[in-house]
Amino acid sequence: MKTIFSLSAFVLVAPLTAFADSPQIVGDAPAAPIEASAPVEAAPVKFVISADAIYTAAGEMIEGGTVVISGTTIAAVTPGGESGEDGLHVAAITPGFVELSPRINLADYSVEESGEIMPTMRATSSMDLYDKRWERLLNSGTTTVLISPTAEDVVGGLTSVLKTGGDPTVEARVVLADATLAGSFGSHASRGNHAVFGRPTDHFSRRPTTRMGTEWSQRKAFYDTLAAIGNVDRQFAGWDIMESVLNGERPYIVQASATQDIRTAIYLKEEFGIPNMVVDAAAEAWREPGLLVRSGMAVILPPFDAQGRTAIDNGFLAWNSAKLLDDLEVPFALSSHGSASLNGRLSMQAGYAIRGGLSFEDALAAVTITPARLAGVDSRVGSIEVGKDADLVLWSGEPFAATSRIVGVVLNGELVTK
Amino acid sequence: MKFLPNRTHATTLLPARTMTLLRNWTLVPGAIAASVLFGNLPSASAAVGDSIVIEAGRIITQAGEDIVDGVIVITDGRITAIGAAADVEKPWDAPVMGGPEFTVFPGFIEAHTNNGMDRPNENLDVTPFLNVRDSIDPVNFFFEDCKRWGITTLNVQQGNNTVVAGNGRVVKPVGVTVEEMTIRPDFGFKISISPKSGKSRATQRQTLNRAFGDLRSDLESQVESAKLDEELAAREALGQGREREAEEGEGRAMTGSGWKVEGLERIKRSEIDEKVLPLLEMVEGRHRTFLYCGAPMDVQTAIDFATENGLLAKATLVLDASCWKAADAIKASGLSVVLDSNMVHIEVDPITEEETETFVPSVFAEKGIPFALSSANSSTNSLWFQAALCVGYGMERTEALAAVTTAPANILGLGDTVGSLEVGKAGNLLLLSGDPLDMTSWVEFTIIDGVKIYDRSKDVRNRHLLYGVEPRGTLAIESTASETPSKIEVDGEVTEEAKGEPVEEVAEEPIEEVVEETTKKD
């Protein structure tokens, strides 16, 4: 490769705006480079990756450009430029993927089933960072995940956003602790509960045993929360967490797959004016476009299935669901439910969404910046921008194509390659 | 869908064309004739003398260079001409399909599947007297999916949970009876080297050995008693002073196997127990066998077993992903392989717990072992997807495409008939909306033996999967087409012969419906 000047030296010395009028910008690339929100420290450049195409998820694609990494963050994203002898060159770069429904949990041990309204439980207390699935997810391009309790409780507890790699401790991996509250509609929350005949046999002798019971429990929890605000006598464990959902400080992510459950979730949102609510595993969201738009609810789609049927409540996920939500301007994220296999991984979900009619850019957003935004971590991850975490996926060809392969993943500025 | 007759000829010879149409209408009842002509019936048997012209912006022949703006002429189910539009003479009266927006590709070939059967596995261990003919379900969804995803030739064999399974069959996904579907009847046997459930590897091997050992000893004792009978007859003839009748035996000597039964020709075929006769035919090299190996350790056993019993020349290994480890032995044996739909083998180091991933098809490609891919499911992760993943992992595109067309055709002994688009080969092809390996490509039409057997614009189920529209009533793929007459233009005149609607309209409709319905609710 031709090197006009040493790029690393340039970044250290020259102001970034020197790139502003760079004639090397191709196509509709932004006129000015993406600037860091904070002044770029003169941190040593760790390495430089050049690519034929950089899909930043924050504006137009940069055809032929470089990403400069210093420390754990992105120091520069520039059209043109070369990676130098020590750097890497790949066909394409996308941001590391953000998965809001990775389902990487310890099954029954990850949800406190002795009660239904458990807002104080933390998903981070019930996970296994030594599980091989983390590494597989990372190698499949997913660099950030939201971990939640499973949907066996009406209100399951607090979720957290973690990186998929690094030292196996919550402290080392956490991006945002207690990011959202997790809840559940549909059949999962009532599963295993039973009516009391005579003496209760165990703690599963309780509500809810049906969908409507689940809905009742949801509403009661929020009524209790309203009652608890300003009334010490009515306060219960975690009422303040529930309040943070009511006042919009924290998103409420609820699992609802079937049409009636999604509807119920929307009605709950509207009844209590929950400002920030996301419906997870929303296979049949496409059936309620009008309600979705009216409610302002965001959606996490479950993985696409060959026969359209999803595992949760047998929801039917039409292949153009992503395209439809996009047309409706409903914010949505794709998810893989933690699959790292070649035909199930998150990048392939983006491919399937494209197959269902979604545009490339929108598919990219649905696995990067949109989920990052929904989880409240878009200031750190989800796009290739100066100052953000250097989480990148390196491709052998056009991203999301079945004929392309992920050849490397960068996490916190470290190259992870299988 | 485009369905225009060849304009140049039609302009000058319109009466003659009408004659042809009339002929068709007279020969068969009208509705069926229209259906046959426009490929809406499941039957793949085109009327004799029928031709169809396929035009495409690009033809991927799998037999040399791609053809840009090409034309294929199929007559009586076979390709009679293929080439650039300028070089191919189109029969003046043949209907024309396709157009510049299409990419034509040979129909995909599934080298080995257990799908489409009522029950793929048998309880008994050794069942060569069974036949998948009796378990193939022609109206199984699987075959419908095959049309949808462009699989035009399939080798249906019994499942891997067996010792010696029943006789397999090569079929096309067309027809309502097994006979209609059949391309090669009584083709191949599955033999499992890996233990059937409930067996250990030792018992499996013993059961296999016993099956062939019993065959051998039975034949030997039959030959022995035949000899005695002959001697008796000879003595009788001598005693009676007459010439003995000519030898009636029609058996033949075994050549490929490690063991022989001397004097087998003395026994009439009809005298051999029909339950073991297929085994003898395998030993004689008359049948292809598909040897299933569930672990690398089974591969050498399979090769040894095939060598001992004369199966080697016509054997194919059906492999689990882990069997890449035995690739050298496979290479040395010269056998072809069908790979598992799971193409990534993950191995965990027992000490370090590190995982090592191996992309299996690449191993076989690098060693130069003939291999065919198989579908991960009968839907999106079908053969095109498997081939695309191979390209992603660095395989040459031509090799990846061969692994789902010509390579399986050769494994099935159908290399001269299917797998590529050449003159003389079957008119099995797909009209795709784009490159076969592209995420956004769809099979728009599937043609088998020159007959259109699938049209995506009429595919209610595909519409359901793609747009979430529920199939209404009992609409089936075929019936929609024949119920909805549409108009086509022949030289400015509008005729009503062709059926079908433009693709775009059908595709767009459902979305609007959904939106409208919901708006009403609100």
Add this chain to the structure above:
Amino acid sequence: MRNTILSLAGALACLAPFSAAQSEGAPFAIKAEHILVDGGEVLLDGIVIVEGGKISKVGLAADLAGGLPKGMPILDHDGWLSAGLVAANGTMGLGPAADDSTSAFTENLLVAESYDADHSSVKEARDAGVTSFGLTTGTGNVAGGLGSAVKTVGGKIINLRTHLSLCIAPPAIQSRRYPTSYSGALSALDERFAAAEGVYGAVLKGDLDVTIAVGERHEIDRAIGFSKRTGLKSILRGANRAGEFAERLSEAGMSVVMTAPVLGGVKWHTDSIQSLASAGVPFAFGLADSNAGASSLRLGASLAVRAGLDRASAWRAITSTAASLAGAGDSVGRVAVGYDADLALWSGDPLSPATRLESVYIDGVLITEGK
């Protein structure tokens, strides 16, 4: 049996059979070719004087022999003498009902009240040279009760309340009883330690040790996080992979009781032991979570040495460190003045698998002989 009775006064020796020396409290001496004092320290031709069931003197025979009171019986052992082995934990003598299953929190139960010193499992331990151990609950409860330090004979209790036994792992976390999840178990414990009442307060004040039973790595990680948060210097129990957390354990001042390595066992087990040793994390072997019998302690220590662990650490893991993690470090586990005369006489080096146990003394009383 190669032990011979010697006496400085030959006549007395003939008149007073050795058994007389065993009457409780009567002083006697044992002279041995090797005395394994503690860790790697070995006295060649040493002598131990036992008075009132305690060790009153330890030294070289050359220094001490002259000063022995007249008539004191001396046992001359031409093998090795060491402290009786100590299992850092064990459920011997509890029978099958080591846990009360009605609730996950039975923190006030005193496990010593279930201790049956005549149980066959206790005898088995004694026969393997184990003279005391940390009696603890099973792992069926999140807070299982209070453990004790006990001897393997006569129901003798060294220390009635040594530790609170916790478990943050599946045996204690069950689907049909509160808590059903890790998060539930942790928040329940957080709540109780925040309230700091009863035994939880005692633990926080340092009056009681606390053990946390864990298995998987994520459980170890969770237990470390919990200990840091509550400021407890917990003892991890059953944490065979703890070595991978050696630095964090060291920072948190925690220690580890694991099962002893077994023949043909996994490599990470012995690696883990060595990591703990090099990080200076106190560790010892226990029997509570092991399927192998009491003989696994000594064999495990020798396997650890075989895998590269230094002899001193290996020996302490089944004696002095084990004793201190069991809450009895001041009285057992060493051959030292003032310590209980819990002694084991071996045919050779006890860290050699070929070595036989010959006699065991507990509180100066011969318990087993002639093995």
